[in-house]
Amino acid sequence: MIPFRYRKLGYVALNVTDLERSVRFYTDMVGLDLSEPPGAGPAFLRCGTDHHHVVLYPAAEPGIKRVAFELESRAEMEHARKHLASLGLVVEDIPVEERAALRQGDGLRFVEPNSGLTFELYTRVLQMALPFRQSLTKIVRLGHVVLSVERFDEMTDFLTTQLGFAVSDFVEGRFAFLRCQPNPLHHSFAIGRSAAGNHLNHVNFMVSDMDDIGIAMNRLQKHEVPVVFGPGRHQPSGSIFLYFLDPDGMSLEYSFGMEEFPEKGAREPRMLEAHPLALDTWGSVPQPAFGKVGAIEPEVRT
Numbered sequence: 001m002i003p004f005r006y007r008k009l010g011y012v013a014l015n016v017t018d019l020e021r022s023v024r025f026y027t028d029m030v031g032l033d034l035s036e037p038p039g040a041g042p043a044f045l046r047c048g049t050d051h052h053h054v055v056l057y058p059a060a061e062p063g064i065k066r067v068a069f070e071l072e073s074r075a076e077m078e079h080a081r082k083h084l085a086s087l088g089l090v091v092e093d094i095p096v097e098e099r100a101a102l103r104q105g106d107g108l109r110f111v112e113p114n115s116g117l118t119f120e121l122y123t124r125v126l127q128m129a130l131p132f133r134q135s136l137t138k139i140v141r142l143g144h145v146v147l148s149v150e151r152f153d154e155m156t157d158f159l160t161t162q163l164g165f166a167v168s169d170f171v172e173g174r175f176a177f178l179r180c181q182p183n184p185l186h187h188s189f190a191i192g193r194s195a196a197g198n199h200l201n202h203v204n205f206m207v208s209d210m211d212d213i214g215i216a217m218n219r220l221q222k223h224e225v226p227v228v229f230g231p232g233r234h235q236p237s238g239s240i241f242l243y244f245l246d247p248d249g250m251s252l253e254y255s256f257g258m259e260e261f262p263e264k265g266a267r268e269p270r271m272l273e274a275h276p277l278a279l280d281t282w283g284s285v286p287q288p289a290f291g292k293v294g295a296i297e298p299e300v301r302t
């Protein structure tokens with residue numbers, strides 16, 4: 001029984017050290033559209049009709065500010081509110097002015113106790129009149145966010161027993177790939193075991209065409225953007241992937257294809273051997289810079 005029903009991974013808020021440079025990169029190199037002309041506040045970027053899938057904030061240090069999931073309905077939001085309070089978590093409503101800037105409906109935030117990452121849950125976001133242009137890459141969605149965490153077992157347990165996530169697969173002792181139920185995607189969130197603090201591992205964008213992976217490889221190389229892993233195929237979700245670095249050194253991934261799970265009668269999670277071939281069945285290995293940069297912003301209470 002899940003405590004509340006997710007619709008999908010909604011957006012990720014990232015801290016970047018040079019907002020203009022990052023906006024250029026996320027539009028001209030990654031292929032996102034700006035949702036509104038850049039102003040004094042954060043930059044809103046999208047890869048679909050939602051007002052934003054990535055929000056970039058100027059900051060002294062690169063990293064992840066929060067991850068946001070959309071719930072199925074306002075009724076689910078009420079279930080979530082009650083459930084999170086019953087866990088003893090401090091749950092805060094998104095301030096009205098911020099909701100207005102985010103063009104979102106009802107929403108709340110809390111800090112996941114093992115990683116320190118702020119999770120946001122919301123119900124509605126402005127739907128843009130013009131479709132996402134897919135001018136550079138046929139991105140179909142913000143795919144997933146991955147953290148590296150020291151309290152790997154505890155966080156896996158918290159996400160699955162308290163927050164309504166299900167493990168789709170483990171790579172033994174190393175990674176847990178989690179779906180936000182009843183969303184069918186193999187994972188919208190994942191965690192890796194870290195021995196060196198908690199941090200962002202990567203942000204993924206799913207593409208609808210395998211050619212996008214090859215075309216991106218050539219585009220990134222031409223512009224001297226570091227490609228840090230792949231192209232290859234992940235064993236857990238079966239996707240074809242490519243990782244590269246944003247201007248702050250944070251890892252981004254394009255991937256094509258992903259196993260989907262039915263709401264009822266889903267297969268059990270597999271325990272995959274922690275072998276390099278589990279991460280890439282084609283045999284490439286990650287560069288040292290893969291998945292290293294990205295502080296988790298501690299929540300500031302006002």
Ligand SMILES: CC(C)c1ccc(C(=O)O)c(O)c1O
Pocket residue numbers: 146175192204234235236237238239253255279
């Ligand atoms: C190497 C990383 C953590 C990884 C491994 C597997 C998948 C997948 O099965 O889709 C990923 O998306 C990853 O980012």
Ligand SMILES: [Fe+2]
Pocket residue numbers: 144146202204253
């Ligand atoms: Fe990934």
